[in-house]
Structure formats: structure tokens, C-alpha cells
Amino acid sequence: MVDRTFRTRCLWGFVLLVVSPQILRAADENDFYRIVSIAVAEASDSRSPHWQPAPDGLVMEVSGLAALDDSRVAVAIRKGEIWILDGVYDDPPANVTYSRFASALHEPLGLLWHNDSFYVTQRSELTQIRDRDGDQVADEYLTIAKGWGVTGHYHEYAYGPKLDHDGNLWITLNIGLGLKGDQLRRTVENKTLGYRQGLWRGWGMKVTPQGEMIPVCAGMRSPSGLGANADGEMFYTDQQGNWVGTNTLHHMRSGAFFHHAESLASIDHPASPLNDVASVPNGLPFPDALKVFPQLVPPVVWFPYKKMGQSATDIMLDESDGKFGPFAGQLFVGEFTQASIHRVFIERVNGEFQGACFPFRSGFASAVLRMAQGHDGSMFVGLTNRGWSSLGAASYGLQRLEWTGKMPLEIKEMRAKHDGFELTFTKPIDGKTGSDPASYLMSSYTYLYQSSYGSEEIQRKAMPIRKATVSEDGLRVHLTVDGCREKFVHELNAIGVRSKSDEPLLHSHAYYTLNAIPTSE
Structure with missing residues (x-):
């Protein structure tokens, strides 16, 4: 999610956005990657030829997405439900059916199908959800992990989970912004640095198959996207704001600190892999800050602001082996404000990751928050602007992106x-x-x-x-x-x-x- 301080900038951004290279290329992009609307709720223009209605009353603010088989996907929505949609690969998707699987969740911001169960990160816990009697409705909700701080601040989102190749489940925790009043009295305080936050706010955590939750790395601001590369190593995206010059992609590993200083409120905890941070520089060019702040590690990729989006979201690995075009093994990163998707190529140099980002596809109906690869190689795209402004005529929905088979020059x-x-x-x-x-x-x-x-x-x-x-x-x-x-x-x-x-x-x-x-x- 994007933070509320960013909302005003979004409202004034439309004129500037139209000059970005990826938006100018929208018509050409459609020749190679075609958008199919499955369920899109329009904000203004009911005459759109791409509009498909969802069931009456279903506000499909997609906050989690999982491909199940060759006809179905599962969708978590922000207001606390999981729905299973069938017929989503049809073109046109004229006969999609909707079945509610689970409800009463607290702001789920991710969805994973694993070991015949759904896993979802709610605001205060990681939950396993199962259908034990086979009636296609959840009847068991198990707490798998909990124990991070929740002060009641609206910005304390929790994202995930995503799976690595060792079977660990990874989650990321949003920082609380501008804590006030009672929120300050319910926070962790680092006595050396003076930062206050709920426990593990701004951290990446992993949960082992045995259920142990381990804090791994810190310095996150709004880490709404996470995912694995082809080798199963974990990455997350962050969004521009305080301590964050522009959107970024980072390699998550033990003891790494990325940029947001207030996450250091938790480094005195006995489980913290970070220590010995005496001070944090402020106002230095990033290369100079790296020299005086040894715990600080650079991003794998910077996304230059507006040129490559304004609010990075989800990460999807192309595992289609060519069914989705020529980019197998690369990462795709969602973009909230510009309702688009970018592409990332990474390599190792001197043992560390770095790489390049490229425009890929614009023109989605709303903000891109979640992505999942279907069984035919196409990409399902979950949309919701959650009240913040984004390009597009809709405020939420589900679309599918498919390669036409025509090879672009890229x-x-x-x-x-x-x-x-x-x-x-x-x-x-x-x-x-x-x-x-x-x-x-x-x-x-x-x-x-x-x-x-x-x-x-x-x-x-x-x-x-x-x-x-x-x-x-x-x-x-x-x-x-x-x-x-x-x-x-x-x-x-x-x-x-x-x-x-x-x-x-x-x-x-x-x-x-x-x-x-x-x-x-």
C-alpha cells in the first residue's frame, strides 16, 4: 500500500504521468501483451468494452492472488474474504463463477496455496486456512506465527507470505508513520538511537516449516511486494518516502539493513541479527552514506521516480519457460500509481545482486497490487487503488495479461x-x-x-x-x-x-x- 502523505502527490500527478515512456507505448504494447478483463468495477465509464461485472455487492479489492489449476484462481480481498473464481482462463471470460471460501479475516495482504492449504498474512498473524470436510468452504483457521507489534496505526500493514526453496514462509512488515499519543506508549524504543516503533516494524521475517518465526533483515518502509528468484532467494520492493529516495528492489538476507532508520527501534531485541549501530547519517548522497554506515546495503535496483513508476508493489518470477514470451527467469514488479508492470533483470557481480529495470506493460484498469502466473503462462493481475489515486477507469478488479505470440524488439x-x-x-x-x-x-x-x-x-x-x-x-x-x-x-x-x-x-x-x-x- 502507499502511505497517506503520498495521496496529494498522486492527485496532481496525472499531467506529469502522460509523458512517461511506458504510457506513450500503450497501443504498441497491446500488440504483444493483451489485457483481458475478468472482473473490473469501473469508477466512471460504464461503456468500456473491457468491463465485466462481479457479483452484486462484491468489492473485489484484490489484496492476494493464487493460481490453483487450469481453470481457477483464488483471490483475497482487502475487506477480509477469500473467493475462488472458476472459468478465469476463458476468452472472453463470460461465465466466471464465484465461490466464497473464507471470511472474517483482518486486512489480508497476500495469499499462498501450499500443502493443500491457504496461507494468508493478516494484520497481526500468519494464518493457515483449510477445508477439512471437502465442502469447498474453510472450516479451520490455524495461527502459524504472530508476535510482531501492532499499535493500532493505520499504516502497520503486514504482507505475504511467499515461499522460498527451503520451505520457509516470508512476510514483510510496514513501518508505522507518524505515531502519536497512545501509539507512542505501545512501542518499542531503542534507547541508543531514540527510534520508536511496534516490535519488528519495518522488518522482513521468515517462518520455518517447524513454525519458528525468525527476524531476518530491517530497514523497510512500505514493503508491499516480496518474492523469490529462480534460485529461491528472497527479494522485496519498497516505496519512496522518508529515508527512501525512490522505489527500490532489495535482496533479503540475514543481518541486512536497507534504509528506513526507524526499524532500528527493534535492534535491542535478543532475536535481532543487527547490532552495533551507533548513529545514522542524514542528508548524504547514498554512496557516501554507505561509506560511513557499514550496516547499510544498497538496493539491487533503483526504480527512477515517475520514469519507472511511483509506488512499487508485488514481485512475480516468470516460470513459464517461454509461454509468457522471451523473459523466462526474470522478475516482474507491479506499479500502483501508474497502473503498470515493470520488468527486472538481475545478475551477481562480486557475489552481490545488481541489475536493470525496464518498462513492460501499462494500461491496466487500476493500481496493480498483486500478480500470479497462471498454468498457461499468462499473468493474473489483481487491482485495487484502495482510495488512493491511480491511472485507469476502475478502483479495483482482476485482469489477465497474455502474450500474443508476437515477439517484441526489446x-x-x-x-x-x-x-x-x-x-x-x-x-x-x-x-x-x-x-x-x-x-x-x-x-x-x-x-x-x-x-x-x-x-x-x-x-x-x-x-x-x-x-x-x-x-x-x-x-x-x-x-x-x-x-x-x-x-x-x-x-x-x-x-x-x-x-x-x-x-x-x-x-x-x-x-x-x-x-x-x-x-x-
């Missing part, structure tokens, strides 16, 4: 090299445009690490591209770049590149977070 991968970057394309490119340095523009910049809200791009610098070398098969370009900077975002616009049939890139922009420059090839 930058598939962007890898760091010791002297620049290597781009891999989805189709062979024209050697003349691909080898012309003038076909590319690059700059680099970073953000302030500060307690104030967000950050502008700072320390911007143009990056001359000295040489572009195209491989014989036309699928790769090696860019020799002067002056690459570690811990900086490197923004690329390959605006001049064409395919061998003179086709432009569907999305010409890429944003690589260069945490480390490889020492050699």
Missing part, C-alpha cells in the same frame, strides 16, 4: 562489464544503427539518503559511449562507456537502435543500478 538483458555494459536483445538488430554510438544516450545519478520525503536525482553526469560493438548474430551489443560510477544508477536510452527490418525498440529505456563494476571479463 532490450532483454543489460549486464555490467569492466568497461561498460552488454545489451542482449530479443531479436537481431541492424548492424548499422546498433554499432553507431549516437544511437545511445547514457547518464548516471544517485539519490540523497535522508529523513525527508524522497529525493531528486543528484550528481547527474553524462556518460560518453565511445564504442558500440554488435555481435555477429545481431543479438548483443557491447557498449564501451567512459566514467561508469559504482553505487550509481546508469540510465540508458537506445533510441536509435533498429531491428534488421527497421523496427524500433518497443521500450528504448533501461536503468541499471551499478553497485559494483566487474574487475575483468
Whole structure:
């Protein structure tokens, strides 16, 4: 979810949003990835050809999503229910049926089908929900984990769970913002740093198959998306705000601290893997803050603000083995305010993750909060703007995104090299445009690490591209770049590149977070 301080900025954002590259590309995107509306509640225009009604009275603010089989998905809604929808793969989905499976949940913000049970994170606990008598209605609710702080603050969301390859369930806990009055008297207080929050607020937690809840990492602000990569390692997204310059993707691992300082209120707890934090810098460029704050770790990917969304949400791994297009093994990240989805390629350099983000698909009916891959490789997209503004004509709903089979010309991968970057394309490119340095523009910049809200791009610098070398098969370009900077975002616009049939890139922009420059090839 996005925080309430962000609401006013959203209301004024529409004029600025229309200039973003992904929105301008919406018509072309539809040629390659088509949106099918399953159940969308419209806010204003009942004449939309994509509208499909949900049952009367069902406010489908999708807050959790799980694909069950080749005809059904399960949907958690924010007001506390789980519904099972059948017929969702039909095109058009004219005969979808709805069955309520569970109710009386407290703001579920995730849904997982695992071991013949649903798992859902409610505001104050992780719950296993089962149908014991086979009547398709839940009759057993088991508390699997609890024990994090809840002061009553509206912003204390709890997200998940997601599953890693070891069978652990992961959850993330939103920070409380601007605690006041009684809320302050029911918080953990770090006596060294002076921060106050409910216990484990702003932390990532894992729950073992034996039911032990373990605090893993801290520094989260609004960690509404989490998920695993192909190797089962866990990542989460965060949203711009105080201590967070812009939206980010992070690798969750033991003892890591990301950025939001108030989560350090819990480091004195005996179970905390973090310790020895004496002070927190405020107002430094992020690369400089890393030098004086050894517990602070950089994001895997920065999402430049407005260029790559305004409020990052869910994470979905493409496990379709090509059924969803050419991006198998990559991550997709939902975007709330701009009602879109981005794509992320990550790699390991010097033992740590870093990578690039790319625009992917815009034009959803409302804010994208949850995503799940269907059995045919398509993507189910759960929507709700929860009262905050987003692009789109609806306030909530469920849509499905399917690959048309037509191959887009895209930058598939962007890898760091010791002297620049290597781009891999989805189709062979024209050697003349691909080898012309003038076909590319690059700059680099970073953000302030500060307690104030967000950050502008700072320390911007143009990056001359000295040489572009195209491989014989036309699928790769090696860019020799002067002056690459570690811990900086490197923004690329390959605006001049064409395919061998003179086709432009569907999305010409890429944003690589260069945490480390490889020492050699």
C-alpha cells in the first residue's frame, strides 16, 4: 500500500504521468501483451468494452492472488474474504463463477496455496486456512506465527507470505508513520538511537516449516511486494518516502539493513541479527552514506521516480519457460500509481545482486497490487487503488495479461562489464544503427539518503559511449562507456537502435543500478 502523505502527490500527478515512456507505448504494447478483463468495477465509464461485472455487492479489492489449476484462481480481498473464481482462463471470460471460501479475516495482504492449504498474512498473524470436510468452504483457521507489534496505526500493514526453496514462509512488515499519543506508549524504543516503533516494524521475517518465526533483515518502509528468484532467494520492493529516495528492489538476507532508520527501534531485541549501530547519517548522497554506515546495503535496483513508476508493489518470477514470451527467469514488479508492470533483470557481480529495470506493460484498469502466473503462462493481475489515486477507469478488479505470440524488439538483458555494459536483445538488430554510438544516450545519478520525503536525482553526469560493438548474430551489443560510477544508477536510452527490418525498440529505456563494476571479463 502507499502511505497517506503520498495521496496529494498522486492527485496532481496525472499531467506529469502522460509523458512517461511506458504510457506513450500503450497501443504498441497491446500488440504483444493483451489485457483481458475478468472482473473490473469501473469508477466512471460504464461503456468500456473491457468491463465485466462481479457479483452484486462484491468489492473485489484484490489484496492476494493464487493460481490453483487450469481453470481457477483464488483471490483475497482487502475487506477480509477469500473467493475462488472458476472459468478465469476463458476468452472472453463470460461465465466466471464465484465461490466464497473464507471470511472474517483482518486486512489480508497476500495469499499462498501450499500443502493443500491457504496461507494468508493478516494484520497481526500468519494464518493457515483449510477445508477439512471437502465442502469447498474453510472450516479451520490455524495461527502459524504472530508476535510482531501492532499499535493500532493505520499504516502497520503486514504482507505475504511467499515461499522460498527451503520451505520457509516470508512476510514483510510496514513501518508505522507518524505515531502519536497512545501509539507512542505501545512501542518499542531503542534507547541508543531514540527510534520508536511496534516490535519488528519495518522488518522482513521468515517462518520455518517447524513454525519458528525468525527476524531476518530491517530497514523497510512500505514493503508491499516480496518474492523469490529462480534460485529461491528472497527479494522485496519498497516505496519512496522518508529515508527512501525512490522505489527500490532489495535482496533479503540475514543481518541486512536497507534504509528506513526507524526499524532500528527493534535492534535491542535478543532475536535481532543487527547490532552495533551507533548513529545514522542524514542528508548524504547514498554512496557516501554507505561509506560511513557499514550496516547499510544498497538496493539491487533503483526504480527512477515517475520514469519507472511511483509506488512499487508485488514481485512475480516468470516460470513459464517461454509461454509468457522471451523473459523466462526474470522478475516482474507491479506499479500502483501508474497502473503498470515493470520488468527486472538481475545478475551477481562480486557475489552481490545488481541489475536493470525496464518498462513492460501499462494500461491496466487500476493500481496493480498483486500478480500470479497462471498454468498457461499468462499473468493474473489483481487491482485495487484502495482510495488512493491511480491511472485507469476502475478502483479495483482482476485482469489477465497474455502474450500474443508476437515477439517484441526489446532490450532483454543489460549486464555490467569492466568497461561498460552488454545489451542482449530479443531479436537481431541492424548492424548499422546498433554499432553507431549516437544511437545511445547514457547518464548516471544517485539519490540523497535522508529523513525527508524522497529525493531528486543528484550528481547527474553524462556518460560518453565511445564504442558500440554488435555481435555477429545481431543479438548483443557491447557498449564501451567512459566514467561508469559504482553505487550509481546508469540510465540508458537506445533510441536509435533498429531491428534488421527497421523496427524500433518497443521500450528504448533501461536503468541499471551499478553497485559494483566487474574487475575483468
